[in-house]
Amino acid sequence: MQEPRARGPLVDVSLVAEVFISQITAAEPWPENATLYQQLKGEDILLSDNAASLAVQTFLQMCDLPIKVVCRANPEYMSPSGKVPFIHVGNQVVSELGPIVQFVRAKGHSPSDGLDEVQKAEMKACMELVRNMLLAAELYLQWCDEATVGKITHARYGSPYPWPLDHILAYQKQSEVKQKMKAIGWGNKTLDQVLEDVDQCCQALSQRPGTQLYFFNKQxxxxxxxxxxxxxxxxTTQLTNGELSEKGKNYSNLLAFCRIIEQHYSEDHDKGNSPIGLS
Incomplete structure (x- = not known):
């Protein structure tokens, strides 16, 4: 199968209205060769990109939809929106969790359909909290914390490219992210302030599931x-220090949540040995 290109005949459904998506996709079955594209794994993938890819893979597994994960050196340049991960399903290309959830729902798979309106509003608020706090913190650490930038980020981001392109692209990306951080009010934050935001986010999330397996109901x-x-x-990501991971480890029910979801939905997981260190 030919891989999708950044510009071509394939449709970027992230820019298409939900009604149109439903009309053109609902009748089509989920193909066995559906593919998810992400960066190279291991030490070449950045924190925020790894989180985004894992979220999409977990959601598709929750919907019992098979997906083949393909790692490429330049997936953001392959993606029509410039965002990763993205999926290639039939003649459709869809990037990021939100549009992918919408696309999957059009095909009749929506684990959230059993929620009432209050629960849906709460879920939306929680998702915004994660994006506004955890994702922002990941981007800050990757591109604004000089220790992490110098020891990890530039090397990982530039690893697929020859010199001097590796340096040029890394500095361009850093400048782009710093502008976004300024736009959301994170441009002048210190590392301690960012870590405090992460702690507050984890504290708020820990109050939601309580002792339940999932955040809402039994599904x-x-x-x-x-x-x-x-x-x-x-x-689980190694950075220049362990301060970020320690924030999450302070909340036992969030640790248990991660371990259980990982055991249920991770294809690569050995159920007897959790890399989170909870066994």
Whole structure:
């Protein structure tokens, strides 16, 4: 199968209205060759990208939809929106969790359909909290914390490219992210302030599930997938120090949540040995 290109005949459904998506996709079955594209794994993937990819993979597994994960050196340049991960399903290309959830729902798979309106509003608020706090903290650490930038980020981001392109692209990306951090009011934050924001986010999230397996009812939702993606990545990614992961480890029910979701939905997981260190 030919891989999708950044510009071509494939449709970028992240820019298409939900009604149109439903009309063109609902009748089509989920193909066996559906593919998810992400960066190279291991030490070449950045914190925020790993979290996003894990969230999408977990959501698709919750919907019992098979997906083949393909790692590429330049997936953000392959993606029509410039965002990763993205999925290639039939003749459709869809990037990021929100549009992918919408796309999957059009095909009749929506774990959140059993929620009432109050629960849906609460779920939306929790998802915004994760994006505004955890994702922002990941981007800050990757591109604004000089120790992490110098020892980890530039090397990882530039690893697929030859010199001097590796340096040029890394500095361009850093400048882009710093502008976004300024736009959301994070431009002048200190590392301690960012870590405090992460702690407050984890504290708020820990109050939601209590002793339940999932955040809402007895069924998983897109919120569970999103939280798992970011928390699990924060807990298991090696950075210049362990301060970020320690924030998440302070909340026992969030640790238990990550371990259980991982055991249920991670294809690569050995159920007897959790890399989060909870066994």
């Amino acid at each position: 998983p939702s897109k919120l569970d997938a999103l939280v798992l993606g970011h928390l699990y990545t924060i807990l």
